[in-house]
Amino acid sequence: MTQRGRPRAFDDEQALDRAMEVFWRHGYEGASLAELTAAMGINKPSLYAAYGNKEELFRKAVGRYAETEMAYARDALDQPTAYEVVAAFLRANVAALTRLDRPAGCLSIQGGTACGTDNTNVAEFLAASRLAGERQLADRFVRAVEEGDLPEGSDPEALARFVMVVSEGHAIHAAAGVSRAQLEQSAEIALHAFTAAARIERPLPTPAG
Amino acid sequence: MTQRGRPRAFDDEQALDRAMEVFWRHGYEGASLAELTAAMGINKPSLYAAYGNKEELFRKAVGRYAETEMAYARDALDQPTAYEVVAAFLRANVAALTRLDRPAGCLSIQGGTACGTDNTNVAEFLAASRLAGERQLADRFVRAVEEGDLPEGSDPEALARFVMVVSEGHAIHAAAGVSRAQLEQSAEIALHAFTAAARIERPLPTPAG
DNA sequence: CCCCTTATGTACCAATAGGTAAGGAATTGG
DNA sequence: CCAATTCCTTACCTATTGGTACATAAGGGG
Numbered sequence: 001m002t003q004r005g006r007p008r009a010f011d012d013e014q015a016l017d018r019a020m021e022v023f024w025r026h027g028y029e030g031a032s033l034a035e036l037t038a039a040m041g042i043n044k045p046s047l048y049a050a051y052g053n054k055e056e057l058f059r060k061a062v063g064r065y066a067e068t069e070m071a072y073a074r075d076a077l078d079q080p081t082a083y084e085v086v087a088a089f090l091r092a093n094v095a096a097l098t099r100l101d102r103p104a105g106c107l108s109i110q111g112g113t114a115c116g117t118d119n120t121n122v123a124e125f126l127a128a129s130r131l132a133g134e135r136q137l138a139d140r141f142v143r144a145v146e147e148g149d150l151p152e153g154s155d156p157e158a159l160a161r162f163v164m165v166v167s168e169g170h171a172i173h174a175a176a177g178v179s180r181a182q183l184e185q186s187a188e189i190a191l192h193a194f195t196a197a198a199r200i201e202r203p204l205p206t207p208a209g
Numbered sequence: 210m211t212q213r214g215r216p217r218a219f220d221d222e223q224a225l226d227r228a229m230e231v232f233w234r235h236g237y238e239g240a241s242l243a244e245l246t247a248a249m250g251i252n253k254p255s256l257y258a259a260y261g262n263k264e265e266l267f268r269k270a271v272g273r274y275a276e277t278e279m280a281y282a283r284d285a286l287d288q289p290t291a292y293e294v295v296a297a298f299l300r301a302n303v304a305a306l307t308r309l310d311r312p313a314g315c316l317s318i319q320g321g322t323a324c325g326t327d328n329t330n331v332a333e334f335l336a337a338s339r340l341a342g343e344r345q346l347a348d349r350f351v352r353a354v355e356e357g358d359l360p361e362g363s364d365p366e367a368l369a370r371f372v373m374v375v376s377e378g379h380a381i382h383a384a385a386g387v388s389r390a391q392l393e394q395s396a397e398i399a400l401h402a403f404t405a406a407a408r409i410e411r412p413l414p415t416p417a418g
Numbered sequence: 419c420c421c422c423t424t425a426t427g428t429a430c431c432a433a434t435a436g437g438t439a440a441g442g443a444a445t446t447g448g
Numbered sequence: 449c450c451a452a453t454t455c456c457t458t459a460c461c462t463a464t465t466g467g468t469a470c471a472t473a474a475g476g477g478g
Contacts, residue, residue: 112239170374
């Protein structure tokens with residue numbers, strides 16, 4: 001059975017990208033349906049037919065964000081050693097947070113850390129997905145201990161938490177307008193920290209200087 | 210000339226404290242006048258007469274927050290050495306972010322990192338005040354270099370930025386429900402980082418066991 | 419060519435947002 | 449005791465919020 005009925009006049013993913021950017025810039029509650037539909041180039045009934053409602057649209061936008069804008073995070077996890085994982089992640093993260101062709105910062109935080117009484121689930125959803133990312137990093141560190149590039153006795157959860165804390169701080173800073181170069185400095189300091197905390201030798205000379 | 214006219218039926222600062230908590234919990238945009246007035250125990254006209262409008266109320270709440278809830282930050286700056294400044298700040302910060310008698314996280318971030326088109330100035334105001342705090346810390350580090358407890362060639366701005374990045378990450382994490390103990394671990398790792406980055410000897414043994 | 423399905427545009431809805439007008443209730447100064 | 453002043457209460461305002469009913473347009477299947 002092929003397509004039936006009148007076909008969509010807009011591209012699904014393209015519209016989602018525009019919605020993503022509006023949410024990124026204004027947060028979940030700060031993004032009105034008026035601005036969303038304007039940016040997506042569709043009317044409200046089309047939006048509701050295609051995505052359900054505002055919250056579902058947001059969740060789909062966040063999903064697409066994770067897919068397209070955070071691919072670097074998955075790539076980082078594929079690095080061969082824990083150090084390289086963290087280095088790749090923090091550096092690519094800083095780059096992603098400060099792209100000129102994107103809103104500053106990160107949708108997962110700009111989306112909303114606090115919401116009105118009716119929308120607490122939105123903030124909780126974002127927080128949970130960030131912690132899920134942290135969990136993946138911790139799992140990667142568990143593997144690193146098994147593979148010997150993190151010493152026995154390392155605390156994978158604590159290390160992952162620290163890395164995510166730094167990346168979230170960078171996201172806040174980026175949204176405040178802090179420059180890429182300045183965040184790169186901070187990322188290198190954090191890398192310092194990671195090596196010290198994990199009690200591993202630092203494989204690279206200090207780029208800061 | 211003494212007080213004239215009918216006296217206020219409510220305590221100014223007490224009402225501000227209640228407003229602060231509502232903003233802390235729901236953010237600027239997520240806090241409705243209905244919830245604010247209910248929490249403050251006053252009617253809208255009283256609110257407008259006493260505080261101007263919603264945004265002015267918010268700014269006053271943030272001011273009071275800085276005064277009362279962030280006193281630890283000023284205390285930390287008074288510590289004798291840069292290391293002690295950072296240790297005191299990060300530890301007290303984690304404690305403040307995870308008080309059971311306060312909303313989790315920090316008003317300066319929960320207040321809003323992204324806002325609707327009409328309220329961009331609110332997010333900018335918060336970002337600016339955070340960066341002002343960073344500036345104070347950087348100045349403190351300049352002094353530390355002069356006084357010799359940070360080595361010559363240290364980068365006060367970069368160090369301050371890193372410390373604030375970590376504290377902001379902790380705020381996000383705390384708002385997500387991460388426990389005090391877990392954030393304390395992260396703070397100790399960050400302290401590790403600071404000593405390494407500042408190339409100073411670490412005065413204390415590692416508490417993480 | 420007609421029917422069924424699906425999408426679109428317009429126009430609308432109730433609820434809530436932030437904000438205010440107006441009159442009565444306390445208080446001080448005379 | 450009255451006037452002036454300040455505050456509180458009730459009721460209301462306009463604009464906007466997220467969300468929908470309904471008629472119409474556009475396509476495929478028989």
